[in-house]
Structures are given as C-alpha cells and as structure tokens.
Amino acid sequence: MTTFDEREQAFEAKFKHDEELLFRIYVRRARLVGEWAAEQLGLTGDEAAAYAKEMVSEDLKEPGHQDILARIMADFTAKGIDVSAHRVEKEMEHTLEVARQQVMTA
Numbered sequence: 097m098t099t100f101d102e103r104e105q106a107f108e109a110k111f112k113h114d115e116e117l118l119f120r121i122y123v124r125r126a127r128l129v130g131e132w133a134a135e136q137l138g139l140t141g142d143e144a145a146a147y148a149k150e151m152v153s154e155d156l157k158e159p160g161h162q163d164i165l166a167r168i169m170a171d172f173t174a175k176g177i178d179v180s181a182h183r184v185e186k187e188m189e190h191t192l193e194v195a196r197q198q199v200m201t202a
Contacts, residue, residue, distance in 0.1 A: 117199060124195035126155035126164055129188050133168045137175055161188055 112178050128152030134144035154167045165184055 104151060108180060121192070121195045121199045122155065123152055124199055125188065125192045126152045128191035128195055129168070129184075132187050132191065133171065133184075136177055136179060161185075164188070 106111070111159070127148045130148030132142060133151070134147040151164055155161070155164050157163050161191050165181060165188070168184050169181055172184075177184075
C-alpha cells in the first residue's frame with residue numbers, strides 16, 4: 097500500500113467519523129428542542145418524552161431543520177401558543193450548541 101492510499105483511507109475514515117458525529121449532534125438537537133417544545137405545549141412525563149422522540153423522527157424526513165420548525169409551529173398554532181418562528185429558531189440554535197457539547201464530551 098502506498099502512502100497516498102494510506103492518506104486516502106485515513107481521510108475517508110475521518111470523514112465517516114465526522115459525519116457520524118454530526119448525525120448524533122443533530123439527533124440530540126432534535127430531541128432537546130422537542131423537550132423544549134413539549135414544555136411550551138404543557139406536556140410532561142411520557143407525553144413529553146414521546147413528543148421529543150417524534151421530533152427526532154420529524155428531523156429525519158428532510159435535510160435541514162425546516163421540518164422540525166414547521167411541525168413545532170403547527171403544534172403551537174393548534175394549541176394557541178403565541179411563539180414566533182424566530183423564537184423557535186433561536187431555541188434550535190441554542191439546543192444545537194448544547195447538543196454539540198453533550199456529544200463531544202460523551
């Protein structure tokens with residue numbers, strides 16, 4: 097095996113590792129923002145946990161975070177909760193940082 101092949105394999109392994117970390121961070125973010133939204137919706141216990149899990153599933157439907165945002169906004173509107181999309185996006189930014197710290201230190 098040549099040095100080039102070894103470097104290529106190392107690069108591919110690092111890329112795979114980085115993508116797996118990013119996936120774990122986004123899944124954790126979806127769960128955390130789901131927990132926050134569940135609290136805003138007045139859900140507790142098993143209902144809140146189930147809602148957070150739904151956000152993880154919701155996030156896997158499409159690339160990006162727009163699917164979670166749309167779902168949370170629809171749920172807030174249905175319950176008559178006056179929270180702006182901007183506020184939800186800010187919470188998503190915050191939970192992304194929290195998720196990154198949790199995954200990187202786990």
